[in-house]
């Protein structure tokens with residue numbers, strides 16, 4: 001059998017425990033054959049076609065970045081220190097109006113490169129030129145749920161309809177691309193940037209095709225108040241009425257949600273993607289992560305775009321989520337280390353309804369090996385604590401997705417890192433000069 005064996009390290013199991021052992025992967029199926037230290041595993045390890053050394057390291061599920069705009073890497077550091085509305089209208093949207101499809105592809109390459117180098121194997125992306133992002137996912141070997149973001153405010157009826165149609169068409173056409181590693185969703189930007197008629201029709205048609213829905217929701221007070229004022233109902237009651245809540249659907253942010261809205265998410269099986277760095281940087285607010293989890297809502301983590309973060313390192317998100325979660329709950333025991341690790345792994349895979357997120361027999365072989373042999377990670381009282389509070393993306397030694405090694409000893413094998421960086425820097429300079 002064609003196997004990959006990750007040997008000599010410790011393994012993070014789905015129950016949150018860490019044990020010494022090897023992970024054996026069926027490279028053809030892309031799934032995990034076995035985990036542990038018994039004789040059968042040892043025999044597999046001896047016969048492996050390919051081996052990754054995890055000595056002194058910790059094998060974890062590949063991380064899941066459940067909300068980003070990956071090509072926004074080109075706008076990293078372009079506009080900082082503004083609230084969401086002004087940031088979008090004054091800086092981001094004018095720059096995005098100048099983006100070419102080639103720019104989007106180059107930005108996606110840069111973002112995916114950064115994610116592979118920090119142990120992320122799976123992401124959800126809302127942007128445009130989605131076919132170009134899908135090409136990058138294909139080449140780079142990662143997994144993604146992709147969609148075309150719809151905005152109708154400020155557009156003619158014709159343009160608005162075209163945007164909705166594009167999002168539905170992209171969801172139908174790209175689903176299953178990259179040998180099934182690309183899945184799709186219908187992605188209206190938010191409840192305030194897409195007019196009701198378009199939301200209603202688009203969501204209904206997506207649901208009829210079994211296509212999931214992803215949007216920004218309850219991110220800022222400025223977004224909640226108009227809905228409350230004009231409709232006399234909370235945004236998630238409106239979202240429910242539109243059919244946007246349900247199993248397989250996932251909402252970014254959920255910062256300003258009240259108890260009834262949390263209950264709605266839980267009842268309908270809608271997942272929330274917490275983006276703590278973006279929420280802090282744009283001063284959007286603090287999401288009630290502890291309360292969401294206690295209510296039984298699936299909570300995942302997202303970086304949001306690199307222009308509001310400003311990186312795509314999920315280890316930062318884990319740390320930020322734990323820190324701001326405690327502050328928001330006024331309770332140091334809220335959002336503990338094991339919770340953020342779960343959110344970045346199994347929670348993300350569940351929210352996106354994609355394989356991965358758990359190291360166990362039969363699961364997708366999406367893995368990262370974290371090197372624990374570093375001054376900032378010494379001593380190791382509790383590896384899970386380190387994952388949440390001390391590990392950085394640059395501590396990731398190897399990254400594997402679907403049984404394929406994407407990074408070995410910090411060398412990315414599927415993308416030419418130097419060329420990607422050079423192309424992206426040039427494209428970003430060009431872009432800014434056109435704005």
Ligand SMILES: N[C@@H](CCSC[C@H]1O[C@@H](n2cnc3c(=O)[nH]cnc32)[C@H](O)[C@@H]1O)C(=O)O
Nearest residue numbers: 069092126127128149150151189216304305
């Ligand atoms: N087809 C749309 C594009 C929507 S893509 C998704 C959009 O979300 C924007 N975005 C990035 N981060 C955030 C955020 O935190 N909240 C809301 N929007 C964001 C991003 O810049 C991009 O314009 C159009 O023609 O404008």
Ligand SMILES: [Zn+2]
Nearest residue numbers: 216252304305
């Ligand atoms: Zn976003």
